[in-house]
Amino acid sequence: MPLPLVITIHLDPVLVQLGPIAFRWYGLMYVLGIMAGVWTIRKYANERGIDDDQINTLFWPAAIAGFIGGRLYYVLQQPLEPYLRQPWRIVATWEGGMAFYGCIFGVVLALLVTSWRKKIPIWPVLDAAALLALPAQAVGRIGNIVNGDVIGYPADLPWAFLYTHPATFAPSTTVAYHPAAVYELLGNVVIFAILWPLRHKLRPAGTVFATYLVGYSVAQIIIFVWRLNEVVIWELKQAQVTGIIVAAAGILLALYLRQNAESTDTKAA
DSSP states (O other), X not given: OOOTTSEEEOOXXXXXXXXXXXXXXXXXXXXXXHHXXXXXXXXXXXXXXXXXXXXXXXXXXXXXXXHHXXXXXXXXXXXXXXXXXXXXXXXXGGGOOOOHHHHHHHHHHHHHHHHHHHTOOHHHHHHHHHHHXXXXXXXXXXXXXXXXXXXXXXXXXXXXXXXXXXXXXXXXSSOEEOOHHHHHHHHHHHHHHHHHHHTTTSOSTTHHHHHHHHHHHHHHHHHTTTBOOOEEETTEEHHHHHHHHHXXXXXXXXXXXXXXXXXXXXXXX
């Protein structure tokens, strides 16, 4: 019987089943999210000197690297014995499991390499990528909400989610949980709402990206207080540890960019 004062979700994570092929809400939402992200930043990228051909050149390596990085970073955080015994499970994303920090690392690496090879200025590229990632992930989180694969601790709050469909990844169909995927979605929306109006004001180039790293990492440190994940060190979870490191890197990057810009201005004067 559904618990009182919670939100019941009874959606099948599989949107359409065609024989052995399953089309899932998760995949659909991440495709729609990426499309929304590209649409959002295209004009901004053009204004920063990145034309449509360059966007297309940068997009595919980054998308592939982001997928690989997100999956591998997730797998590396799990007990490795099942994956070593059945290596095909490394790519079994339908079983759940993508780590967004891995996506960030993969995308940044691909953009660095592609920008260097094609002689495209990297800092405007990373600024645009940051603004693409926020709406893309926000829409993608709808897939996590349906999946039940991003949840928090058990809760009896009015906004807690009770997953009653047996095909979801929720540990129990009789326990309600903090809707961590909703917290993640709202975090992306808040960061985007702050960064988008400032996209032309944050200078020098690369500062939007550095600010994104700090903002996203702070959000992860906060959200993971309620997310159902294993503590790894000092009462912190893996994403919180990574968040502290990435936030520090973002601050150092912003300081470096500012100092480098001031040094360039001084020499020009």
